[in-house]
Amino acid sequence: MQKIFIFLLCLGLSGCATFGQMERGLNALQGRDVQIAFDVLGYPSGKQEFGNDIVYYWQVDSSGAILLPQTSTTTGYVGMTPVYGSTTYNQVVPVNYNCLIKLVTDDKGVIKTWEYNGNYGGCASYIKRLNRYYNQEEAPKFKTPQKIETKEAKSNMEQGNKFILFDEQSMNDKRGYVPSGWMGDYQAIKIEYNYTNNPHSGLYCQKWFYSGKKTNGQGWGGVFWQNPPNNWGNVDGGFNLSKFSKLTFWARGENGGEVLTFGMGGITGRYSDSAKAELSKIALTKEWKQYTIDLKDKNLARIIGGFFWTVNEADNPNGCTFYLDDIAYE
Numbered sequence: 001m002q003k004i005f006i007f008l009l010c011l012g013l014s015g016c017a018t019f020g021q022m023e024r025g026l027n028a029l030q031g032r033d034v035q036i037a038f039d040v041l042g043y044p045s046g047k048q049e050f051g052n053d054i055v056y057y058w059q060v061d062s063s064g065a066i067l068l069p070q071t072s073t074t075t076g077y078v079g080m081t082p083v084y085g086s087t088t089y090n091q092v093v094p095v096n097y098n099c100l101i102k103l104v105t106d107d108k109g110v111i112k113t114w115e116y117n118g119n120y121g122g123c124a125s126y127i128k129r130l131n132r133y134y135n136q137e138e139a140p141k142f143k144t145p146q147k148i149e150t151k152e153a154k155s156n157m158e159q160g161n162k163f164i165l166f167d168e169q170s171m172n173d174k175r176g177y178v179p180s181g182w183m184g185d186y187q188a189i190k191i192e193y194n195y196t197n198n199p200h201s202g203l204y205c206q207k208w209f210y211s212g213k214k215t216n217g218q219g220w221g222g223v224f225w226q227n228p229p230n231n232w233g234n235v236d237g238g239f240n241l242s243k244f245s246k247l248t249f250w251a252r253g254e255n256g257g258e259v260l261t262f263g264m265g266g267i268t269g270r271y272s273d274s275a276k277a278e279l280s281k282i283a284l285t286k287e288w289k290q291y292t293i294d295l296k297d298k299n300l301a302r303i304i305g306g307f308f309w310t311v312n313e314a315d316n317p318n319g320c321t322f323y324l325d326d327i328a329y330e
C-alpha cells in the first residue's frame with residue numbers, strides 16, 4: 001500500500017517529495033520569525049500557549065477512498081476435477097491522509113524548534129511548500145558569492161565595554177547571536193529560555209536539558225549561538241570582536257558534576273569563523289561559577305559562532321540539566 005502512495009506522489013510533484021525535504025525546510029525556518037512560516041505554510045490550523053512558548057500547528061486529516069485493481073483466484077470443481085480461475089476487479093480501499101506540523105516559538109515569535117508526524121499523502125503539500133522555501137531562501141546563499149564585510153559589534157549588544165550574548169532576554173534579539181545551531185542528537189535537547197528560578201543575574205537565566213538519548217544516533221549534542229540565526233558559514237554574518245580579549249560566562253549544573261565543553265568559533269564554510277577556542281570537558285558545580293576563555297591571541301575579525309556548548313552521552317549517560325547566564329565578550 002505504502003509503495004503505491006509514494007509512487008502516486010512522485011508522479012504528482014516535480015521530483016519525488018521526501019520527508020528529508022520537509023526537515024530541510026523546517027530547519028531553514030528555525031530561528032526565523034513565525035510570520036515567515038505563515039507566508040510559507042499558510043495560516044496555521046491553531047495555536048496553543050505553554051508558559052512563554054507558543055505552539056503553532058498545521059494539520060491535515062482527511063479520509064477518502066481509492067480504487068485498487070485486485071486479482072482474486074477462485075477454485076471450483078467440475079465433477080471431481082478442480083478448476084482454477086482468476087478474476088480482476090476494482091476494490092475500494094479506504095485511505096487516510098494526515099499530517100501534523102508543530103512550530104514552537106518563544107514569546108518574541110522566533111521559531112525555536114519543530115516536530116511533525118504524518119504520512120506522505122497528508123504532508124505532500126507542506127513538503128512542496130517547504131522545499132520551495134528552502135530552494136528560494138537557503139540554496140541561493142551557497143551559490144552567490146558575497147563580498148566579505150564584517151560588521152562592527154552593534155551598539156545594542158554592547159553594554160559598557162562588553163558585548164552581551166545573553167544576560168536576560170538578549171538572545172531573542174536577532175541582531176546579536178541566537179542559539180539556533182542545534183547539533184548531534186538535537187531532539188534530545190530542550191531549553192527554557194526565560195528560566196526564573198535562581199538566575200545568576202536579573203530575572204532570567206537559560207535552563208538547558210539533555211536527555212542523553214541517541215535520538216539521532218549521534219551520542220552527543222550541542223548548540224551554537226549564530227549570527228544570523230542558522231548560519232553555518234554560508235552567510236556573510238557575524239561580528240568583528242577584535243576589541244575584546246576574553247569570553248566569559250556563568251554556569252551551574254542541576255546536581256553538580258555535569259561534564260560539558262564550552263567555546264566559541266570554529267564554524268567553517270564560505271564565511272568561516274576567524275578563530276576557535278574552547279574549554280574542554282568542564283565538570284559543572286551546583287552553584288553558579290564564572291568561566292573565562294582567553295582570546296588574547298585570537299583573530300576575532302569575523303565570528304559567526306559566538307558561543308557553543310556540547311555534551312556527550314558517554315560523559316553524561318543519564319543526561320544532564322544545566323543553567324547559563326551572563327555570556328559576554330569582554
Ligand SMILES: [Ca+2]
Nearest residue numbers: 167201202204
Ligand atoms: Ca540573567
